[in-house]
Amino acid sequence: MLVYFVTDEPTKLPAIRAMLEPQHAVVPWLLGGDGTRIRSHGVLMVDVDLRQMPRVDKLRFVLQDLAAIPEKLFVVHNLSRSMVAQAHALGATSIISRPKEAVLKVAEIEAAEAAAADSAAAPALDLDEGVAAFASMFSNVRLGKPVKVADAKRATSKIISRVGKEGLSTWLDEVRRYHEGTFQHCLLVTGIAVGFALDIGFSGADVSRLGLAATLHDIGKARIPLAILDKPGRLDPEEEQIIRRHPEIGYDLLKGVAGITPEILDGVRHHHEYLDGSGYPDGLKAAEISDLVRLLTISDIFAALIESRPYRPPMPRPDAYQILCGMEGKLEGSLVKAFRNVALGPK
Ligand SMILES: [Fe+2]
Ligand SMILES: [Fe+2]
Numbered sequence: 001m002l003v004y005f006v007t008d009e010p011t012k013l014p015a016i017r018a019m020l021e022p023q024h025a026v027v028p029w030l031l032g033g034d035g036t037r038i039r040s041h042g043v044l045m046v047d048v049d050l051r052q053m054p055r056v057d058k059l060r061f062v063l064q065d066l067a068a069i070p071e072k073l074f075v076v077h078n079l080s081r082s083m084v085a086q087a088h089a090l091g092a093t094s095i096i097s098r099p100k101e102a103v104l105k106v107a108e109i110e111a112a113e114a115a116a117a118d119s120a121a122a123p124a125l126d127l128d129e130g131v132a133a134f135a136s137m138f139s140n141v142r143l144g145k146p147v148k149v150a151d152a153k154r155a156t157s158k159i160i161s162r163v164g165k166e167g168l169s170t171w172l173d174e175v176r177r178y179h180e181g182t183f184q185h186c187l188l189v190t191g192i193a194v195g196f197a198l199d200i201g202f203s204g205a206d207v208s209r210l211g212l213a214a215t216l217h218d219i220g221k222a223r224i225p226l227a228i229l230d231k232p233g234r235l236d237p238e239e240e241q242i243i244r245r246h247p248e249i250g251y252d253l254l255k256g257v258a259g260i261t262p263e264i265l266d267g268v269r270h271h272h273e274y275l276d277g278s279g280y281p282d283g284l285k286a287a288e289i290s291d292l293v294r295l296l297t298i299s300d301i302f303a304a305l306i307e308s309r310p311y312r313p314p315m316p317r318p319d320a321y322q323i324l325c326g327m328e329g330k331l332e333g334s335l336v337k338a339f340r341n342v343a344l345g346p347k
Helices: 010-020 053-065 081-089 099-114 129-142 149-166 168-175 181-199 204-216 219-223 237-243 246-254 262-270 291-306 317-325 333-338 340-344
Strands: 002-007 025-030 043-047 071-075 094-096
Touching: 002 010, 002 053, 010 025, 010 043, 010 099, 043 053, 043 099, 071 099, 081 094, 081 129, 094 099, 129 149, 129 181, 129 219, 149 168, 149 181, 149 204, 168 181, 181 204, 181 219, 181 291, 181 340, 204 262, 204 291, 219 246, 246 262, 262 291, 291 317, 291 333, 317 340, 333 340
Parallel strands: 002 025, 002 043, 043 071, 071 094
Antiparallel strands: none
């Protein structure tokens, strides 16, 4: 079995070699190394300090080259909950707490492959179930597989029950600890949209509908290259064009999928439209933009503002709310007003 060992500490390599060779062939893969070698078989073993953002950024690029390798084994020392979530967000299929456990894990993977069983073991651990379902949905789409609506629905219902029980602030604090950009963003938008719907007294069915639209709203970004998606700083015009395709990509991914209603498709395609017609992709005007989309757009902008990104600290919630208030003509004023409680949180 080929084991690609991705590490930020080359000194770890001899121990890994001693453990796995000669039964398996260990191929070292250093962060920041040559990024042109695409690999599609074997096992990927990642032992990188996920608390260090610059290393996580480098790791993302490495993982793009290795995206086609189905088994991704991450070493998360002490199984720290937030780092386990981070590993999942980066595409981990198995998590071990010490490199030593790789011996057994690789043997298991080899046996499973030999038996032609293609069911990868998904570790349950104590990861929030909503986040896990979300991670699985997103990484599947990133790998070119279709959207699993069951995952999206499961993620949404778990987020609804957490926001309902513990309040939005707890959810936001937890999610902002997961560093992976788009992943964090979608979890935030869903929590905020659900918090908004609960706050204005939506029925259970309407909360679920808006929640599912929020869960899926940026699914098209799973098909945008990470180099553009997570680029720190400004995008050039060409990159901007590419990223602006995500609503249509998401729409195409979901069109015709069982369980996806027209209003979900509407939310996915139109969450960047503005009432004054200045949005994209269809330049819709006020009357053409549904209520669900208006709520989703407000939640989306607010989430984008309060996200924590490697290159900038999160904006305080009151400042983000002020920006929404300044978007008169683009967002519906009465909804922005109704959003105040949600935006500013409990006193
Ligand atoms: Fe979007
Ligand atoms: Fe978004």
